[in-house]
Structure formats: C-alpha cells, structure tokens
Amino acid sequence: MENRFRQLPPRIEPRYETQDVSGPPPLPEVPETIGLTVAGQVADLDRLAGALARAPRPDPARPVALVDRDGEAVARAAKELAGSIAIQADISDADQVKAAFETTVSQLGRLDVVFNNAAIDGRMARLHELEIEDWRKVAAVNGDGSFMVFKNAIDHFLQAGGGVIVSTASTTALVGKPDGVSAYSYSKGGLISLTRTAAIEYAADNIRVNAVAPTVVLTPMLEQFIADSEDPAATQSMVDHFNPMPGVVVPEEIATVVAFLASDDARRITGVTLPVDAGDTAR
Numbered sequence: 001m002e003n004r005f006r007q008l009p010p011r012i013e014p015r016y017e018t019q020d021v022s023g024p025p026p027l028p029e030v031p032e033t034i035g036l037t038v039a040g041q042v043a044d045l046d047r048l049a050g051a052l053a054r055a056p057r058p059d060p061a062r063p064v065a066l067v068d069r070d071g072e073a074v075a076r077a078a079k080e081l082a083g084s085i086a087i088q089a090d091i092s093d094a095d096q097v098k099a100a101f102e103t104t105v106s107q108l109g110r111l112d113v114v115f116n117n118a119a120i121d122g123r124m125a126r127l128h129e130l131e132i133e134d135w136r137k138v139a140a141v142n143g144d145g146s147f148m149v150f151k152n153a154i155d156h157f158l159q160a161g162g163g164v165i166v167s168t169a170s171t172t173a174l175v176g177k178p179d180g181v182s183a184y185s186y187s188k189g190g191l192i193s194l195t196r197t198a199a200i201e202y203a204a205d206n207i208r209v210n211a212v213a214p215t216v217v218l219t220p221m222l223e224q225f226i227a228d229s230e231d232p233a234a235t236q237s238m239v240d241h242f243n244p245m246p247g248v249v250v251p252e253e254i255a256t257v258v259a260f261l262a263s264d265d266a267r268r269i270t271g272v273t274l275p276v277d278a279g280d281t282a283r
C-alpha cells in the first residue's frame with residue numbers, strides 16, 4: 001500500500017546554519033514615527049480597547065491608526081488622540097482589512113505594531129441552545145477577522161523588515177467557564193493557537209507575535225451589569241472576588257501589558273499568551 005505520508009511536503013527544517021544568531025535586530029530607531037494599528041473598539045477611550053489604544057503610545061507623537069467598524073466612534077476617538085487617523089473597517093471583510101492596512105501605511109508612512117483587539121462576545125447561551133448562525137457570527141469576526149489582520153500585518157512586516165502583533169485573547173480560552181461562552185472561547189482558543197503558529201513561522205523574520213488573556217475587566221458594560229442587577233452591592237462584591245486577587249481588573253492594567261509586549265523590552269518574547277487575570281487561571 002502506498003504510504004500517503006510520503007506525499008507530504010518535507011518538514012521545514014530550522015535555518016540554523018544560515019541564520020544570523022546575534023539576536024534580533026533593534027526595532028526602528030525613530031520611535032516617534034512608529035505606527036500602531038488598533039483593530040478594535042475605540043468608541044469611548046475609557047473602555048478597554050480605548051485604554052489599550054492609548055497605552056502603547058508612551059510618546060504622544062506616535063501616530064496611530066484606529067480601526068473599527070463603528071465609523072462615528074472611531075472618528076471621535078481619533079480626535080482625542082493627537083496624530084491618529086480613523087479608519088472604518090469591518091475586520092470580517094477581507095477587502096476592508098486590506099484597504100485599512102494600505103491606508104495606514106500610505107498615511108502614516110510606516111507600521112510597526114499591530115494590535116488585534118476587535119472581537120464580539122456573540123450570544124451567550126449554553127452550547128445546545130446556540131444556533132449555527134450564532135456560532136458563525138463569532139467565528140467570522142474573532143476567527144476570520146484575526147486571520148485577515150495577521151495576514152496583512154505579516155505581509156507588511158516581511159516587506160518592512162519586522163514588526164510586532166499583539167492580540168487580545170481571553171481567560172475563557174485558557175480554562176473552562178460556565179458562562180455560556182463556548183463560541184467565544186473557541187474563537188479565542190483559535191487565536192491563541194494562531195499566535196503560537198505565526199510566532200514560530202516568522203520567528204526568523206524579526207516578527208514577534210503575542211497575546212494577552214484578560215479576565216473580566218471593568219468596562220462600561222460590566223458597570224451597567226452591576227448597576228442593573230437586583231442587588232448591586234452583592235453583584236459588586238461578587239465581581240470584586242471573581243479572581244484570587246481582590247478587586248476588579250481595570251482596562252489600564254491590561255493596556256500596560258500590551259504596551260510591554262509591543263515594546264523592545266519584550267524583544268525575546270514571542271508566541272506567548274500572557275494571562276492578565278489577577279490569578280484567575282492559576283488555581
């Protein structure tokens with residue numbers, strides 16, 4: 001019988017012999033011109049994505065391209081971030097993502113960090129109650145969207161000589177949760193795998209790929225959830241004790257980790273998904 005494994009292409013061997021082993025080349029030397037694309041929510045800069053958008057810019061002179069499907073919100077946010085541009089794009093649409101990257105590079109002149117943050121929760125329900133449409137909606141944004149962001153970012157970085165991708169995963173993809181999040185956790189689990197795979201595939205190309213996995217974060221949605229609950233004080237207490245470290249995690253505490261992973265301080269970190277979870281996944 002024919003051995004079908006013989007038909008597979010040969011395994012890609014590490015390029016040890018030809019590789020320069022002196023370490024990654026330094027990141028671009030003119031940080032004030034580093035471009036950052038934030039694929040994600042910027043509707044309100046106090047929300048998670050907004051804080052994340054702000055954090056990786058220790059130098060306010062850094063231009064940023066803010067990308068979101070909500071055009072009005074992204075335009076408002078761009079006004080608050082000096083030197084930033086707003087791009088309306090749906091990351092589940094391949095042409096729109098490609099165009100967003102082209103606009104970023106043509107308007108900012110360069111692009112060194114891509115923050116892949118846009119996502120939807122989808123309908124929260126137990127798995128057997130979900131319809132295939134519910135599942136596909138989440139997969140289209142969180143799955144297809146991440147693929148398209150990665151594809152365009154890497155394509156650009158290969159031409160530019162390097163770059164960094166940081167994505168927002170979730171603790172729901174690291175441990176099982178009873179909250180009706182199967183479609184969401186499946187999509188974020190895929191993103192964690194994509195992060196590892198891309199990190200290895202482009203490790204020798206000066207491209208780093210990492211992710212953060214936040215626990216529940218104090219967003220306006222959560223604040224509203226607490227306020228609307230039957231017993232806001234009890235709900236607040238439940239939220240405060242959700243993780244082993246008491247108190248609720250706030251957007252800035254995620255943002256600073258994204259900023260670190262995007263920075264040259266993390267130049268030897270690739271392929272990781274770093275929980276920012278006040279101990280949630282350690283137990």
Ligand SMILES: NC(=O)c1ccc[n+]([C@@H]2O[C@H](COP(=O)([O-])OP(=O)(O)OC[C@H]3O[C@@H](n4cnc5c(N)ncnc54)[C@H](O)[C@@H]3O)[C@@H](O)[C@H]2O)c1
Pocket residue numbers: 039040041042043047048049050067068069070089090091092117118119120141145168169170171213214215216217218219
């Ligand atoms: N808030 C939390 O507790 C929490 C916890 C873990 C992980 N996360 C992750 O953090 C990230 C930000 O979440 P958030 O809490 O700020 O949520 P959010 O809903 O406030 O932000 C999501 C943003 O993504 C944008 N978006 C959605 N679909 C899009 C699409 N197809 N194309 C372009 N933009 C699109 C939305 O317009 C919105 O602005 C997400 O990846 C989310 O999964 C959030």
